[in-house]
Amino acid sequence: MSTALNTSCDCPECGGAVGLKNAPLRGEVVRCGDCSTELEITSTSPLTLSLAPQVQEDWGE
Amino acid sequence: MTTPARPRVSIVGASGYGGGEVLRLLLDHPAVEVAQITSRSKLGVNAASVHPNLRGRTRLQFTDPAALEPCDVLFLCLPHGEASKSIETYTALAPRIIDLSADFRLRDAALYREWYGEDHPAPAWLDRFVYGLPEFHRERLRGARLASGVGCNATAVNLALYPLAREGLIRRVVCDVKAGSSEAGNAHTPSSHHPERAGAVRSYAPTGHRHQAETVQELMNPSGAFEMDLSVTSVEMVRGVLCTAHVSPARGLTDKDLWSLFRSAYGAEPFVRLVKDRAGLYRYPEPKILAGTNYADVGFERDERTGRVVVISAIDNLMKGAAGSAVQCMNLMLGLEETLGLTFPGLHPI
Numbered sequence: 001m002s003t004a005l006n007t008s009c010d011c012p013e014c015g016g017a018v019g020l021k022n023a024p025l026r027g028e029v030v031r032c033g034d035c036s037t038e039l040e041i042t043s044t045s046p047l048t049l050s051l052a053p054q055v056q057e058d059w060g061e
Numbered sequence: 062m063t064t065p066a067r068p069r070v071s072i073v074g075a076s077g078y079g080g081g082e083v084l085r086l087l088l089d090h091p092a093v094e095v096a097q098i099t100s101r102s103k104l105g106v107n108a109a110s111v112h113p114n115l116r117g118r119t120r121l122q123f124t125d126p127a128a129l130e131p132c133d134v135l136f137l138c139l140p141h142g143e144a145s146k147s148i149e150t151y152t153a154l155a156p157r158i159i160d161l162s163a164d165f166r167l168r169d170a171a172l173y174r175e176w177y178g179e180d181h182p183a184p185a186w187l188d189r190f191v192y193g194l195p196e197f198h199r200e201r202l203r204g205a206r207l208a209s210g211v212g213c214n215a216t217a218v219n220l221a222l223y224p225l226a227r228e229g230l231i232r233r234v235v236c237d238v239k240a241g242s243s244e245a246g247n248a249h250t251p252s253s254h255h256p257e258r259a260g261a262v263r264s265y266a267p268t269g270h271r272h273q274a275e276t277v278q279e280l281m282n283p284s285g286a287f288e289m290d291l292s293v294t295s296v297e298m299v300r301g302v303l304c305t306a307h308v309s310p311a312r313g314l315t316d317k318d319l320w321s322l323f324r325s326a327y328g329a330e331p332f333v334r335l336v337k338d339r340a341g342l343y344r345y346p347e348p349k350i351l352a353g354t355n356y357a358d359v360g361f362e363r364d365e366r367t368g369r370v371v372v373i374s375a376i377d378n379l380m381k382g383a384a385g386s387a388v389q390c391m392n393l394m395l396g397l398e399e400t401l402g403l404t405f406p407g408l409h410p411i
Contacts, residue, residue: 013339014320034324036338054340 009047013037018049062156062204064395068133069096073126073151076100078247079161079210080138081112082384088118090388090402092395093134095119099126129154134391137161140246145183152207157394159387161210165190166275176274193390194219195399196330197279202393213382214238214293215275217304220333220357221374224326225308226280226287233288233309236276240265241298241348244378259297266293287311301348302378308370319361319370327359331400332381332389336360346375353377354407355385 007024008017016034020041024030028041029052038052070087074080075098087095098108100123108123109116129135135155137144144151145164152158167173170184181187191201193208194216202208211219218236225231245253252258273291281287314322327333337360338344346358354377361372376382385403392399 013316014324015317016320016324035320035335038339051339 007047009049011035011037011039012049012051013039020047062206064397065133068093068395070094070134070136070391071097071099071129071132071155072136072138073099073129074138074140074143075108076103076106076111076123076247077138078243078379079383080136081108081115082379083136083138083161083387084108084112084119084121085115086384086388086402088115092397092401093391095121096132097121097124097129099124099129101126131155133157134159134395136387136391142182145181145186148183148186157206157208157391159193159208159210159390159394160190161383161387163210163212163271165207165209166192166212166215167278168192169278172274172278176271191390192275192279193386194279195386195389195393196220196327196333197223199393199399202390204396205390205394208387208390208394210383211386212272212275213244213302213376213378214240214270214291214304215272215279216357216382216386217302217374217376218272218276218291218306219279220359220376221304221306221372222276222280222308224322225310225370225372227284227326228322229284230311230314230322231287231289231308232311234290234306236289236291236304236306238270238291238293238305239296239298239303240293241301241378242295243299244295244302258295261295261297263295264292265295266291268292298348300352300377300379302374302376302382303346303348304372304374306372306374308372310368310370313368314363314370316363319363323359323361332385332403333357333359337362345373348375348377349411350407350409351375351377351380352407352411353380354405355380355389355403356407357381 008019011032014035039049040052042048042050070093103123108121134157137160144160144162170181173181190207190209191205270293332355336346336358345360357376359374
C-alpha cells in the first residue's frame with residue numbers, strides 16, 4: 001500500500017513541515033515529525049492544522 | 062599523518078570514573094584496540110576489580126605510567142594539573158592526545174588565571190589544543206592532534222545556550238545547574254561521606270564555578286558578550302546534569318522563532334536531541350534516561366507573560382560531559398564515523 005506524501009502543511013506549534021498522505025480527512029490526527037505534537041486536520045480546503053486536544057496531567061499545579 | 066588500520070589506544074589514569082568510562086566505550090569500539098591502561102594507585106590490579114561493570118570484558122591490568130609504550134591515541138584522564146606538568150612526555154608517546162582534564166580547555170592564559178587563580182604551568186600549549194566539543198568544533202577536530210576535554214556543567218550550559226548565543230539573542234542569562242555526585246570523581250572526601258551526601262540538595266557553587274570560563278570562551282566569541290550567571294547545586298543523583306537557563310532575550314522571540322533557532326543549530330547533530338513535548342512524562346530534558354549515553358537533550362519554553370525563555374538541557378556528566386565527547390573527538394581525529402561506539406540509547410525504565 002502506498003503511503004506517499006503528496007502535500008504538506010506548516011506545524012502550528014514549531015513551524016516544521018508536516019507531510020500528509022493523499023486525501024487527508026477533516027478530523028484526522030497526525031503528528032509533527034519535528035516536535036512530535038499531535039495535530040488535528042480542522043479543514044481540508046484550505047488545509048488547516050490545529051493542536052489536537054490533549055488529556056492534561058495534574059502536575060501539582 | 063595517516064591513520065593505522067586498527068589504531069592502538071591507551072588510557073592514562075584509567076582507574077577514575079572518567080577513565081573507566083573511556084575504557085568501557087573503547088572496549089566496545091569496533092575500530093580501535095585498547096593497548097594499555099595506567100594507574101599509579103592500582104598497579105597490577107585487574108581493570109574489572111576497579112570497574113566491576115567490565116567484569117568478563119577485559120583482562121587488562123593497570124600499569125605504571127612510566128611503562129607506557131608508544132600508541133596511536135592517548136587519553137589523559139588525570140586529576141587537575143597533572144596533564145599539563147607532563148604534556149611533553151605524553152606527546153612524545155602518541156601523535157594524538159585527548160586530555161579529559163581542565164588543563165587545556167581554555168585558549169587564553171589570562172582567562173585561566175582569572176578562573177583557576179593561578180598561572181597556567183604550560184601556557185605555550187594552550188592554543189595547540191582544540192576544545193573537545195564536536196558540536197562546536199567539528200571541522201577543527203577532524204585530523205587534529207590535540208583535543209581537550211569538556212567540563213560537564215559547561216557542556217550542559219553551552220549546548221543549552223548556543224542556538225541563541227550564536228545569533229546574539231541573549232541579553233542576560235542565569236543558569237541553574239543541578240549536578241550528580243560522580244562529578245566529584247572517585248576520591249572520597251568528608252562531603253561525599255554517605256551520611257553527609259545522601260539526600261543532599263547542596264548549593265555547591267552559587268557563584269564562581271570554574272566551568273563558567275568555558276562558557277565565556279565558547280559562547281561569547283565571536284558573537285559578543287552578554288551577562289551570565291551560573292549556580293551549581295549538588296543533588297541526589299549519581300550521574301547527570303540538568304541545566305535550567307533563564308534567558309532574557311535581546312528581542313522578543315516567538316515559539317516558532319525558537320523552534321527555528323534550535324532546529325537550525327541541532328537538526329543535523331547526531332547526539333543532540335530537541336525535547337519539547339506537549340504531553341507525556343518526559344516533556345522536557347531529564348538526565349535520568351540519559352545515563353550511560355552520549356546524548357544531550359535540549360528543550361525550551363517561552364514565558365508568555367514576560368518573554369523570558371527557559372532553556373533546559375540534560376546530559377550524563379561522565380558521557381557527553383566527559384568520556385563520550387572525548388571518544389567522539391577521537392573518532393573525528395582518526396577520520397572514523399563520528400558515532401562509532403557511542404550509539405547506546407540508554408535504559409528505560411531506570
